Amino acid sequence: MPLICVCSPKGGVGKTTLAANLTYSLARAGSKVLALDFDVQNALRLHFGVPLSDGRGYVAKAADSYDWSQNVLGASGNMFVLPYGEVTEQQRIDFEDKLSHDEHFLTRGLGSLLNYPGLIIVADFPPGPSAALKAITPLADIHLVTLQADTASMSLLPHVENHRLTGGALNSKQGHFFVVNQSDNRRQISRDVTAFMEEKLGEQLIGIIHRDESVIEANASQKSIFEFSPASAAAFDIEIIAKKVAAKLGINVGDGTVHNMSRMSGL
Template sequence: MPLICFSSPKGGVGKTTLAAHLAAILAARGYETIALDLDPQNSLRLHLGIPFREEGGLFSDPPRPWRETVRGAAPRLRVLPHGALDPRRSMRLQADLLDAPERIAGPVREMLELPGTVVIVDCPPGSSGGLSALVPLADLLLVVLLADAGSAAMLPQVASGRVLGHGTLSNRLSAKLAMVLNQVALDQPLSKAVLSAAARTVGDRLIGAVAQDVNLGEALAQKRLLLDGSEGGAAEDLQMLTDAIVQRLGLTPAAPGGARRDYAALSDWGLAE
């Protein structure tokens, strides 16, 4: 099953927010999903309900196998936190992942071998050892940019597939690269202009656009995710982004007739199918 990596040359553009939502929406639609955090900020777990004080993860010291580190977040949704690391260890880890890509590629290959499992990875901004280790395995590399001038300047590099640099890494990822424009505000002329420029410049690589929406900004503070697309705004855009990704990757429907529902009480009573 597929590996989807969220990345960006820029920080603070919504990678973690979008990765968490895509993972939760896919799980709600019936796909077995693992959300993997490769960013030493260790923040993906917070979006998925892991308590702030529980800082352990895949790269914590001492290392533990991923199967012992993975946490249940919701039905069909598991999260593999990065784990808190001091800055020196964190820098060393990046170098290790470059020199020994199997350290992360091995566990991810095992996750992808689990039946019907989608793996979603949240990468740190810019190039990183983890991203370079996973590019050969990835099916889709989602570059997140904002609907602002700084991001607009990067559109030609998205179009050429060289947004994360030149050389072997960018050549390998070019075919897998798609872009999401985040925080689009259609009532703001600049935002509208960047959306049009993105559609013109990167063409088919533009896989989705997500509205600037205070509800999405506040979701983490409210310990909730925007999973109900009928709310409109970013929630609806996230559902459409998920549709586009499912289509691009040719994912087979997880549960015929829509998402499987969970009737927790029936499970407790031993009556669930």
């Protein structure tokens, strides 16, 4: 059940883009992968061809204890997506309340997915601290903290190390690693911040993703960067990160084993 959490102290840094493309990359390497959205923006699904008009998701019904896997949607290949869904403000509040106050809420909802043999879960979070990130952290195998190659991200680095994201250490399994996104060699400040992060984070910096227009275009066309522009710098960078994550989690890339998940996709 490897569980990968993509989070950040900062908004708009590329968490959702990374979570989606990591899902594609791990799936291309042969694993079954579920992209799980914990952000009320409900944007992760758009990377998997789910139409904007499709508001299905697990949160609306989550406060009545039930198995969230009923809301898993099948995407292409061996990928699946569990959208947050379009919810009312009250439904969002009820969900966060349960996450914060019922310690078994998450494991009940996600139980069958967490126990599904060989399934990798890539979870995307809203920026900054959240009830979901705090609740799932004890179950996580690795956190990928996404930052941008700019001074605003740099100034938030202490927030991560001072446990401001969850009130505690990020996880006790593989630990947390940083990804610096939108590094731009043409801009001095971006070069400087990237160099600073490399120096400061050392081995904890698991990858750097170049600023690449094809990422924006791939997102706009609801395609992965691998499909939209396989020879792009960003595709190369994200593929390397996926391989490093797989190695850390002991995921056997290229094994291609296909398990029957039809009973949970509901499609």
